[in-house]
Amino acid sequence: MVLTEPADPTADLVITELNDRRVPVVRLDPGTDAVTFSAYVPIIAEGFKDICFPGNRCR
Known part of the structure; x- marks a missing residue:
């Protein structure tokens, strides 16, 4: 995403x-x-896995 x-x-x-x-x-x-803009973004990288939800912190 480029703003x-x-x-x-x-x-x-x-x-x-x-x-x-x-x-x-x-x-x-x-x-x-x-x-407003919202997105579901799964973040997966070597040694790191996280899920971010719009309006909330990553968990």
């Missing part, structure tokens, strides 16, 4: 690189997009 304004050349470069690496990405402008 930025529409005319941000640095974010454009980051998003292009993520797309080139086939990493899912969403770009949101906190000034104009929905007031």
